[in-house]
Amino acid sequence: MAEDKATREKLLDSAKREFMEKGYMKASLRTICKNAGVTTGALYFFFQGKEDLLGELVEEPLKGLTALIQHHFAEEAETVTGPVSLGADTADVRAAKEIVRFMYQYYDVFLILLTKSQGSRYEDIVSHFADWGEEHYRTLMGQVGESGVPNLDEYIIHWMIYTQINAFTHLLMHEPDVEKALAHIEKIVVFLVSGWNGMFGLEI
Amino acid sequence: MAEDKATREKLLDSAKREFMEKGYMKASLRTICKNAGVTTGALYFFFQGKEDLLGELVEEPLKGLTALIQHHFAEEAETVTGPVSLGADTADVRAAKEIVRFMYQYYDVFLILLTKSQGSRYEDIVSHFADWGEEHYRTLMGQVGESGVPNLDEYIIHWMIYTQINAFTHLLMHEPDVEKALAHIEKIVVFLVSGWNGMFGLEI
Amino acid sequence: MAEDKATREKLLDSAKREFMEKGYMKASLRTICKNAGVTTGALYFFFQGKEDLLGELVEEPLKGLTALIQHHFAEEAETVTGPVSLGADTADVRAAKEIVRFMYQYYDVFLILLTKSQGSRYEDIVSHFADWGEEHYRTLMGQVGESGVPNLDEYIIHWMIYTQINAFTHLLMHEPDVEKALAHIEKIVVFLVSGWNGMFGLEI
Amino acid sequence: MAEDKATREKLLDSAKREFMEKGYMKASLRTICKNAGVTTGALYFFFQGKEDLLGELVEEPLKGLTALIQHHFAEEAETVTGPVSLGADTADVRAAKEIVRFMYQYYDVFLILLTKSQGSRYEDIVSHFADWGEEHYRTLMGQVGESGVPNLDEYIIHWMIYTQINAFTHLLMHEPDVEKALAHIEKIVVFLVSGWNGMFGLEI
DNA sequence: GATGAATGAGTGTTCATTCAT
DNA sequence: AATGAATGAACACTCATTCAT
Numbered sequence: 001m002a003e004d005k006a007t008r009e010k011l012l013d014s015a016k017r018e019f020m021e022k023g024y025m026k027a028s029l030r031t032i033c034k035n036a037g038v039t040t041g042a043l044y045f046f047f048q049g050k051e052d053l054l055g056e057l058v059e060e061p062l063k064g065l066t067a068l069i070q071h072h073f074a075e076e077a078e079t080v081t082g083p084v085s086l087g088a089d090t091a092d093v094r095a096a097k098e099i100v101r102f103m104y105q106y107y108d109v110f111l112i113l114l115t116k117s118q119g120s121r122y123e124d125i126v127s128h129f130a131d132w133g134e135e136h137y138r139t140l141m142g143q144v145g146e147s148g149v150p151n152l153d154e155y156i157i158h159w160m161i162y163t164q165i166n167a168f169t170h171l172l173m174h175e176p177d178v179e180k181a182l183a184h185i186e187k188i189v190v191f192l193v194s195g196w197n198g199m200f201g202l203e204i
Numbered sequence: 205m206a207e208d209k210a211t212r213e214k215l216l217d218s219a220k221r222e223f224m225e226k227g228y229m230k231a232s233l234r235t236i237c238k239n240a241g242v243t244t245g246a247l248y249f250f251f252q253g254k255e256d257l258l259g260e261l262v263e264e265p266l267k268g269l270t271a272l273i274q275h276h277f278a279e280e281a282e283t284v285t286g287p288v289s290l291g292a293d294t295a296d297v298r299a300a301k302e303i304v305r306f307m308y309q310y311y312d313v314f315l316i317l318l319t320k321s322q323g324s325r326y327e328d329i330v331s332h333f334a335d336w337g338e339e340h341y342r343t344l345m346g347q348v349g350e351s352g353v354p355n356l357d358e359y360i361i362h363w364m365i366y367t368q369i370n371a372f373t374h375l376l377m378h379e380p381d382v383e384k385a386l387a388h389i390e391k392i393v394v395f396l397v398s399g400w401n402g403m404f405g406l407e408i
Numbered sequence: 409m410a411e412d413k414a415t416r417e418k419l420l421d422s423a424k425r426e427f428m429e430k431g432y433m434k435a436s437l438r439t440i441c442k443n444a445g446v447t448t449g450a451l452y453f454f455f456q457g458k459e460d461l462l463g464e465l466v467e468e469p470l471k472g473l474t475a476l477i478q479h480h481f482a483e484e485a486e487t488v489t490g491p492v493s494l495g496a497d498t499a500d501v502r503a504a505k506e507i508v509r510f511m512y513q514y515y516d517v518f519l520i521l522l523t524k525s526q527g528s529r530y531e532d533i534v535s536h537f538a539d540w541g542e543e544h545y546r547t548l549m550g551q552v553g554e555s556g557v558p559n560l561d562e563y564i565i566h567w568m569i570y571t572q573i574n575a576f577t578h579l580l581m582h583e584p585d586v587e588k589a590l591a592h593i594e595k596i597v598v599f600l601v602s603g604w605n606g607m608f609g610l611e612i
Numbered sequence: 613m614a615e616d617k618a619t620r621e622k623l624l625d626s627a628k629r630e631f632m633e634k635g636y637m638k639a640s641l642r643t644i645c646k647n648a649g650v651t652t653g654a655l656y657f658f659f660q661g662k663e664d665l666l667g668e669l670v671e672e673p674l675k676g677l678t679a680l681i682q683h684h685f686a687e688e689a690e691t692v693t694g695p696v697s698l699g700a701d702t703a704d705v706r707a708a709k710e711i712v713r714f715m716y717q718y719y720d721v722f723l724i725l726l727t728k729s730q731g732s733r734y735e736d737i738v739s740h741f742a743d744w745g746e747e748h749y750r751t752l753m754g755q756v757g758e759s760g761v762p763n764l765d766e767y768i769i770h771w772m773i774y775t776q777i778n779a780f781t782h783l784l785m786h787e788p789d790v791e792k793a794l795a796h797i798e799k800i801v802v803f804l805v806s807g808w809n810g811m812f813g814l815e816i
Numbered sequence: 817g818a819t820g821a822a823t824g825a826g827t828g829t830t831c832a833t834t835c836a837t
Numbered sequence: 838a839a840t841g842a843a844t845g846a847a848c849a850c851t852c853a854t855t856c857a858t
Contacts, residue, residue, distance in 0.1 A: 007821075025229050026323065029849060040850075042822050050849065118227070118322050155388050159374050160395070166370055170363050184359050187403060191364070194402020195395040211838080233832060244833080246839050254832065415817080431730070433637050437853060448854080450818050458853065526730050527638065563796050567782050568803070574778055578771050592767050595811065599772070602810020603803040619842075641828065652829080654843050662828065 008046045010036040015053050019112045024054060025119035054120050058113055061106035062125075068102055069129075073136045092193065096185045103168060104178040114169045126165055133161040152199070164192060212250045214240040219257050223316045228258060229323035258324050262317055265310035266329075272306055273333075277340045296397065300389045307372060308382040318373045330369055337365040356403065368396060416454045418444040423461050427520045432462060433527035462528050466521055469514035470533075476510055477537075481544045500601065504593050511576060512586040522577045534573055541569040560607065572600060620658045622648040627665050631724045636666060637731035666732050670725055673718035674737075680714055681741075685748045704805065708797045715780060716790040726781045738777055745773040764811070776804060 005013075014036035018027045029050055033040050047053040072095040079091065103110045117123050137157060167188050175181045218240035222231045233254055237244050251257040276299045283295065307314045321327050341361055371392050379385045422444035426435045437458055441448050455461040480503045487499065511518045525531050545565055575596050583589045617625075626648035630639045641662055645652050659665040684707040691703065715722045729735050749769060779800050787793045 023322065028847085030847085039823055041824070041852085044850070045821065119230070153388075155379060155384070156391050156395075158378060159371065159388070159392065162374055163367055163370065166367065167363065170366055174362060175359055180359070184357075184363070187360050188363065191360075191399040191403050195399030198398020198402070199391065199395050232830085234830090243840050245835085245841070248833075248835095249838065434731070436851085438851085447819050449820070449856085452854075452856095453817060526635065561796075563787060563792070564799050564803075566786060567779065567796070567800065570782055571775055571778065574775065575771065578774055582770060583767060588767075592765075592771070595768050596771065599768075599807040599811050603807030606806020606810070607799065607803050640826085642826085651844055653831085653845070656829070657842060 007036070007038055007042055011038060011043055011046060011053070012057055016057060016108050016112070019054065019057070019116055020108055023116040023118060024050075024112075024123075029053075051120055054112075054117070054122065058109055058122065061109045062113065064106075065099070065102060065110075068099060069132075072098070077136075077139065093186055093189050096189050097182050099168065100171065100181050100185050101178065103172060104181060107172065107176075111172050115173060126162075126169075129165055130158065130161050133164070134158060137161065156199070160192075160196070167192070211240075211242055211246055215242060215247055215250060215257070216261055219261055220312050220316070223258065223261070223320055224312055227320040227322060228254075228316075228327075233257075255324055258316075258321070258326065262313055262326065265313045266317065268310075269303070269306060269314075272303060273336075276302070281340075281344060297390055297393050300393050301386050303372065304375065304385050304389050305382065307376060308385060311376065311380075315376050319377060330366070330373075333369055334362060334365045337368070338362060341365070360403070364396075364400065371396070415444075415446055415450055419446060419451055419454060419461070420465055423465055424516050424520070427462065427465070427524055428516055431524040431526060432458075432520075432531075437461075459528055462520075462525070462530065466517055466530065469517045470521065472514075473507070473510060473518075476507060477540075480506075485544075485548060501594055501597050504597050505590055507576065508579065508589055508593050509586065511580060512589060515580065515584075519580050523581060534570070534577075537573055538566060538569045541572070542566060545569070564607070568600075568604065575600070619648070619650055619654055623650060623655055623658060623665070624669055628669055628720050628724070631666065631669070631728055632720055635728040635730060636662075636724075636735075641665075663732055666724075666729070666734065670721055670734065673721045674725065676718075677711070677714060677722075680711060681744075684710070689748075689751065705798055705801050708801050709794055711780065712783065712793050712797050713790065715784060716793060719784065719788075723784050727785060738774075738781075741777055742770065742773050745776070746770060749773065768811070772804075772808070779804070 011032065014032045015027070017035065018032045022028075027050075029040060029043060032053075033043050036043075043053070047056060075095075076091075113122055113125055117125065134157060167185070171181050171184060171188075175184060215236065218236045219231070221239065222236045226232075231254075233244065233247060236257075237247050247257070251260060279299075280295075317326055317329055321329065338361055371389070375385045375388060379388060419440065422440045423435075425443065426440045430436075435458075437448065437451060440461075441451050444451075451461070455464060483503075484499075521530055521533055525533065542565055575593070579589050579592060583592060623644065626644045627639070629647065630644045634640075639662075641652060641655060644665075645655050648655075655665070659668060687707075688703075725734055725737055729737065746769060779797070783793050783796060787796060
């Protein structure tokens, strides 16, 4: 039964374990095949090579996450009309929790993506998300107008976005339990919004 | 003479460039030696291997940073008597700036350490600093007593410390100019302290 | 229907293209199958392997050419009675032209055979033709008797036959247009007969 | 003693044997190393790879041959003043013999180059020589003026040059004995000059 | 007739490391 | 203090071929 599982699946499983353990670069296709109980040729029947193997493992969850974030970005763009309130309201928390929930469905995959993909075409994935976040931020700012919003220099914006992303990375790395992670993210949002408001000179 | 004592230094220089460019894992000792104008044998006369080469490059600045932080920890422990005020006072900013200044003296080394050391014994250096920071935090808490301090769970403490460390990492990665970095860190401290206070339910 | 009987043919077509492009050795059965829109299994249903695939592609034209040459050999044997005149008469030219015409009907196949078959059982096909030509030459000499014919050593005979064969190869390689090729071959025969007679010490 | 021979030399020797036996493409570096009694690493210490290995084997004799031919080309250009006589005089024969002698000094190398280099950067070496020969021929024609020289079309010129080159190739392939080769080449020159003159409509 | 999965040996190449000199 | 030769295991990847279905 368990051994009936299709070769492709066995390879993806084995690859996931190997990438997790050694990281993309140090991962050995030989080992992946051996642990899957298949020969190298089989791997190359299903995948085009090392990079493609990682790709197949990762692409779908990645698209899912992208869609999810896009959704939240759009929502936020509709909501924000006045000066960026950004209070610790439930909208932010709800969005963050949804993301957390989604990422924990593909726990291993996102862990690999965020911390074990050095050497692959995904090694700069965080940068891509950050750029994207920055773009979204600028759109938001444009909507609101510059009324009452202090001039945050590029660098600080960049850093804040990175910090947000790192919050998710840290969660995956240090909190294996989803429920606990969901509890943590709530506090983290409080922290981030407080920091944000602090920078704007607003009360919390 | 000028070229006499050089070999070891030439190797360290060449290694620094190679590690910067390719990261520890992809760095090639062959290339390091070639660029240094020396043979492999020479490298193995001065260093025990690849890992040791990185060690020699990194150990001194690392000790310097450790000492610097230790100093600030001690200072803070003396100062803090009442409930953790942690206001955006100059003490925090001054400490952060001193650290920034120090890291920028060894710009390349710390960049390697923080972003290019995957595969070496330093790949988890950030964790070590985080653990250390956590320990310090607990000491502080013990001093103050639990009076008036809300119970922050382990995880959140851990994350906040990571965020602090990542602030420095981000600076090195995205701001090559020290002076600008010093300006940035000021705002970052404001953000962090605001966040911190926000979590404690204090006004800023 | 139209697509029914096709598979074998599609494979042969695809193989022809692949052999032409990459030569026998570098040709990939995978690629041949892919371009034919079939799987490897299909190939192995119709052919015994790589070598057989080339064989099926080549055997028929090869037999045709053999028959054609055999015919000319026989004709020549009947005609030649006196000392080998071998003048630039129309018999030689007519024979050569017929061969050219035939080869250009299977342009690709003969090109593959003569220039792209290294690594296969046909890589020495030219030698076989040369041996055969030599045999024919000896038969002719026997008929004529040794009267007035200088003793050409084995090697020179061998070389002259090679040169004749290479004339056809060169044509295929450098002149894609049949009509032009037919024009060229005329001059080439003049050259060869002149050379031939020059060796025998005859005037042209 | 015999085993004292430097590793590099042993590798070149072993490579020469392997290339001769299997041709460049099918030659295995592993086998070359094994027969040389060395490991693959050693090969890569001395050579940059498979292609470079062949290069080192071949480059020097190739340069020698090029120089030799260049010398004869220059000589011929000085001599030819009237209409291209191209008689079976001793100049042509002497040149051809010198080339034969030189090639037989590096018997294996030139055999590899001319018949076993498919897949390497030398696979088209014959074309290069042919192009070069054509260029020389045109220079000569320019000197002589078009007086009395019939218009040979490009193709025929091309073919005649190939035929000349193939004479040397054939010699190497089928006549291992230098002295016999030198005897053969004499007759070959007679053949070629006769053919040449035949084409020009001259008596021999 | 034909599929598609799988084999297993093979390829050229790279690497950190060792060591006699 | 340093050279330069050499090791040997590992790497990702390709191939013609087989065979149950």
